[in-house]
Amino acid sequence: MSSADPLEDAVRASKAPAIARAAAVLRLLGKRGSPMGVQAIARELGLVPSTCLYVLRALVAEELVAFDPDTKRYALDAGVLTLARAWLKRDQFNDLAQGPLDRIAREFGLTTLGVQIFGLDHIIVTAMSQSSQNFQLSTQIGSRFPALVSATGRCIAAFCDQDIADLRPRFDSLRWDEAPSWADWCAQVCEARETGVAVDAGHYISGVTVVAAPVWKNGADATGAPSHALVAIGIGAALRGELEGLKQALAGAARSLSEQLAG
Numbered sequence: 001m002s003s004a005d006p007l008e009d010a011v012r013a014s015k016a017p018a019i020a021r022a023a024a025v026l027r028l029l030g031k032r033g034s035p036m037g038v039q040a041i042a043r044e045l046g047l048v049p050s051t052c053l054y055v056l057r058a059l060v061a062e063e064l065v066a067f068d069p070d071t072k073r074y075a076l077d078a079g080v081l082t083l084a085r086a087w088l089k090r091d092q093f094n095d096l097a098q099g100p101l102d103r104i105a106r107e108f109g110l111t112t113l114g115v116q117i118f119g120l121d122h123i124i125v126t127a128m129s130q131s132s133q134n135f136q137l138s139t140q141i142g143s144r145f146p147a148l149v150s151a152t153g154r155c156i157a158a159f160c161d162q163d164i165a166d167l168r169p170r171f172d173s174l175r176w177d178e179a180p181s182w183a184d185w186c187a188q189v190c191e192a193r194e195t196g197v198a199v200d201a202g203h204y205i206s207g208v209t210v211v212a213a214p215v216w217k218n219g220a221d222a223t224g225a226p227s228h229a230l231v232a233i234g235i236g237a238a239l240r241g242e243l244e245g246l247k248q249a250l251a252g253a254a255r256s257l258s259e260q261l262a263g
Helices: 006-013 015-032 040-045 051-063 078-090 091-108 151-161 166-172 184-196 238-261
Strands: 065-068 075-078 111-118 123-131 145-146 198-201 210-216 228-235
Touching: 006 078, 015 040, 015 065, 015 075, 015 238, 040 051, 051 065, 091 111, 091 123, 091 228, 091 238, 111 151, 145 151, 151 184, 151 198, 151 228, 166 184, 184 198, 198 238, 210 238, 228 238
Parallel strands: none
Antiparallel strands: 065 075, 111 123, 111 228, 123 145, 198 210, 210 228
16 A cells, blocks of 8 residues: 655665655755755654655765755755766667757747656656747756646546556646546646647646647657656747647647657
8 A cells, every 4th residue: 555655655665665765855855945954854854853854965975965054944056967968878769859949949939858758657848849839838857747737647548558448547646727537638648659749738737828748768759658857838829729730739749859868
């Protein structure tokens, strides 16, 4: 039986619980963006303070977390940047995706994202582009979202190796501004499987349209779950007349990118 605490579940399932706790601390410090004390970190993550302090001291020793002796607070350190830079250098998706993201953002006047998919667990934003429009919707590189939420989630569900009925518990746990019905969501998942593109029209964020197209690192004809996705985010009213063109542009870019990754 799963507990109400995701970290407790992760630690229980992990063969290396100390690593699971350390990863949770790093994610929390990155999400907050400001230094935190050990008590606040322990409370947020549901850790025993002495255990939390042990993890923090180990991360400080590895230069992944910095400790300010004056404020007694912890923050991410430069060692995290070193790891991120090494990953970005070897990740071909970001280099290949940036051009199409820039082009689509500029052509349609919106924000585009490249995301990496981690199964049915979550997605992480790894690339982003914005147009020169005054009003922009944005997120940050490294932002993490539940896998099945919004348009990207429909793409993941469309090509995952599980029966769609088995996804109902995950769907019920998602947070939406205006949640679609289960029947509507399933129909949209089927449509994404047929067309190679999915749309969330104001369900995830009210008034905001999100379009996503899956990318496979083994080529556009690959079977199985996609490895990445290209995502476009814009104000729904502004996109209404251009939605079909945007869907075609995003799906075409995703197919081309899949072929480049395979080649």
